[in-house]
Amino acid sequence: MNDPHYILLPANPLFIALSLIAAFLLNLLPWGQWVGVPDFVALVLVFWAIHEPRKIGISIAFMMGLLMDVNEATLLGENALAYTLLSYFSIMIHRRVLWFPVGTQALHILPLMLLTQAVQLLVRLMVSGKFPHWYYFSESFVCALLWPLVTWLLLAPQRRAINRDDNRPI
Template sequence: MASTRSRNGWMIWLTFAIGLLLSVVPFPHVEILRPMFLALPLAYWALEMPQKVGMLTAFCLGIAQDVLFGTLLGHNALILTLITFLILTLQQRVRMFPMWQQSLVIMVILGLAQLLQLWLSALTGNRQTLAVLLPALISALLWPWVSFGLRGLSRRYKIN
C-alpha cells in the first residue's frame, strides 16, 4: 500500500521562511521597487499544491509578516489571504497558461493586493501614491525565475 504521508513538506515552509527573510532585507535606495518576496512562493505553492497551501497558510504567514514588520495586525494577513483566494480560484486555468500569461495573471492579482494595501493605508492615515503598484510589476517579472526554481526544488526533493 502506498503511503499518503507528506514527503519533504518542510521545504515548502523553508521557502516561506526565506521569503520572510528577504522581505526584511534593506534596499537602501530602491525600497519602492521591493518585490513581494513572500507572495511569490505562496502563489507558486498554492498553484502547485492547493491541498497543502491554502488560505489558512496565507493567513498565518500574513500574521507572521505583520508581527515582523510591526504593522497593524491583520493587514498583511488580509492581503496574503486575498492573493491566495484569487490564485486558488483561478488555479485550474493558470496552470495551463504559458509562462508569460502566468506572469500577467500574477501581476494583476498582486496589483489588486497592492491596491488593497493602498486603501488600507489610506484608512489608517498613511498617504501613499500609486507607485505602490511597482512591486506587483517587479514580482511579475521575477515570476518565471521563481516558478522554475521552485519547480526544480519540488522535483529534486520530491515534494508532494
C-alpha cells in the first residue's frame, strides 16, 4: 500500500459520501454507552481530511458535527466544534502523515482524536460540571488501533485498476 510505485485512482465523491453516511449510521447504533466504542464519524472525517483535503473540509466536518449533536441530544455545537478542529488540524498535517507507514500514521491520529475528546469534555464540563470517568479517553486509543483497518477499507476502491492488464506494473 505504501509502495512508491503504486498509483491510486482518484477518490469517488459518491464513495466519500457513502462512507460518511455509513460512519454516521454506525454511530447511531445503541452501543454508545459502552466503554471504548470509537466515534466512527470522527475517524472517517480525519481519514478523508488527510487523504482528500480538497473534497472533505471544515464545512463538511461542521455539518457532520451538527448531525451528531442532534443524534446524541447534546449541546448544539459541541460535536460541531470538536469535528471542525479535528478537520482543521488533520488538513494541517495531511502531507506529513502520508509519508509514514500506516502504523506510524496511527500515532499521528491519536493526538488528534484525544484533542477532539478533550474539546467535547471541556464543553460538557462547562455546561454540566460532571466529569464522566477516567476511561473516557479510551475511545481515542481504539480509533488509533482501528486506523490500519479503516485505511485499508477506505482505500480499497482506489487500488483497483481501470483496465486490468498483466503486463502493466501499475
